[in-house]
Amino acid sequence: MLNIAETLHTWCLAPRPFALATVVRVTGSAPLPVGTSLAVDTDGHAAGSVSGGCVEGAVYELCRQVLDEESGPVRTRFGYSDDDAFAVGLTCGGELDILVQRIDPAHQPPLLHGLLAVATGEPAAVAQVVDGPPHLIGRTLSVSGHAPSLNGTLGGEHEDQAVVAQIRAHLAASRTGLIGIGADSATCPERLSLLIHVNAPRPRMLIFGAVDFAAALSQAGAFLGYRVTVCDARPVFATAARFPYADEVVTQWPHRYLETASLDTRTAICVLTHDAKFDIPLLTRALTLPVAYVGAMGSRRTHQERIRLLRAAGVSEEHLARLRSPIGLDLGARTPEETAISITAEIIAHAHHRSGTPLTRSDGPIHPTHAPPAPMHH
Structure with a gap:
């Protein structure tokens, strides 16, 4: 979501509800990495991208649906369709899992805090629950790098402490990525998957x-x-x-x-x-x-x-x-x-x-699944 942090920050200050679609899983070759987002506000304005064009129309419509119906988070998968070359899908042959959720800025202060830090140039990280119990999906926690402090909660001290340790590790490494916690008494009885969005200073x-x-x-x-x-x-x-x-x-x-x-x-x-x-x-x-x-x-x-x-x-x-x-x-x-x-x-x-080597002379994946992140500002 940090690829459109400034726009989201503006919408949060309005305050203006919006739907946020985020890439939470990539399989095979895909044009954009995990953590990239597209958002749609109540006036139908769109910001960002999740696929570089392949499935933008379908994701946009799903955002409008989630926003209009005020429904809970929706997770869906897009992949290449061999049966119909014009079907909604990724012509590059990969698969994307997209999480779409409705954001009401008046009730999402942790997200606002993280976006504010990014908009002002501070190093910051926002952890977003992308899989787990329905009542937790979409919930966010944020940490600012200059004065590390937690904003938000998953509902329990053990869960929060476990996530904050992971957030700070990702922030120190300037790395956006997925983590899993829970399913044990020391952290959380239920398994959670979180996507940690990291905004680091420019290299x-x-x-x-x-x-x-x-x-x-x-x-x-x-x-x-x-x-x-x-x-x-x-x-x-x-x-x-x-x-x-x-x-x-x-x-x-x-x-x-x-x-x-x-x-x-x-x-x-x-x-x-x-x-x-x-x-x-x-x-x-x-x-x-x-x-x-x-x-x-x-x-x-x-x-x-x-x-x-x-x-x-x-x-x-x-x-x-x-x-x-x-x-x-x-x-x-x-x-x-x-x-x-x-x-x-x-x-x-x-x-x-x-x-x-020119891609025409190689036959490996264009975007390796485990390629290290490029040193660019998000």
């Missing part, structure tokens, strides 16, 4: 080297949802005017900036200076950090010399193996814009443990 992209390639890459990174920093030791080049898509432009020696930068396991580090006096101190540090990606620009000759200097600086073979250099996928890129696409394509492929 960071650190671009070192205030060059034309950095300008194009900062635009591509911003488009993908990264919080982009451009850093260069030369003040004449490191200016905000040259990098309008960057969230910040820093004038500092790269390795010194990296020593104090706030990073996490989603961070992408792109070194575009191809100047040893900047690159070697920077990469010596960067390759030891628990970040998602470290890439460096340069020719193959530059790469070989860079590896020699890094070894001389004491960088281990294990850490050297993490370096993506020359940076980017082999797309034949020449212009800064093409090179930015090459680099971001490699970052995406690396994040999902994929090869970057």
Whole structure:
């Protein structure tokens, strides 16, 4: 639901009842992940998507029905129909379980609290019951990351404590996903399935080297949802005017900036200076950090010399193996814009443990069931 958090927050403040359809289970290939939502308000306005178009019409009508009849939550499944190519279903061959529920903002303060945190940019998580006893389905609990506190209840202290521990773990990992609790005396006598929606701060992209390639890459990174920093030791080049898509432009020696930068396991580090006096101190540090990606620009000759200097600086073979250099996928890129696409394509492929091979030359699933989440803002 956090893909439409700002719209839902506006509807909650109105307050305006709406129907919320959420993807709670995906089997096989499907265009959108678990947690994605479509909502319909009492005026028939729609926001979001659950399938990228395949079953939107049917889900929209189901939302209108649930909203008009003021009925309880409805869970339904959509899949591919072999008998009728034009039947409502997923032509991609996957299956989606959709939970549709009526939301009355006046009686859903936990949901409102979670949406407010997301709308104001705070890290937050909302747990939504998607399977279990009928009186609990659709109920929500929310936790804000800056000042962790529980909003909402499942009706019992044991259940709430068990869910909050899971919510905080998912929030720390920046991961949306399903959990199961209950069926034991320590938590809850009845089995519950909850979908934890997580809104994490934007992942960071650190671009070192205030060059034309950095300008194009900062635009591509911003488009993908990264919080982009451009850093260069030369003040004449490191200016905000040259990098309008960057969230910040820093004038500092790269390795010194990296020593104090706030990073996490989603961070992408792109070194575009191809100047040893900047690159070697920077990469010596960067390759030891628990970040998602470290890439460096340069020719193959530059790469070989860079590896020699890094070894001389004491960088281990294990850490050297993490370096993506020359940076980017082999797309034949020449212009800064093409090179930015090459680099971001490699970052995406690396994040999902994929090869970057054209889909026409592969026969595996396009969207693996257990693929790790992409490092994009929800």
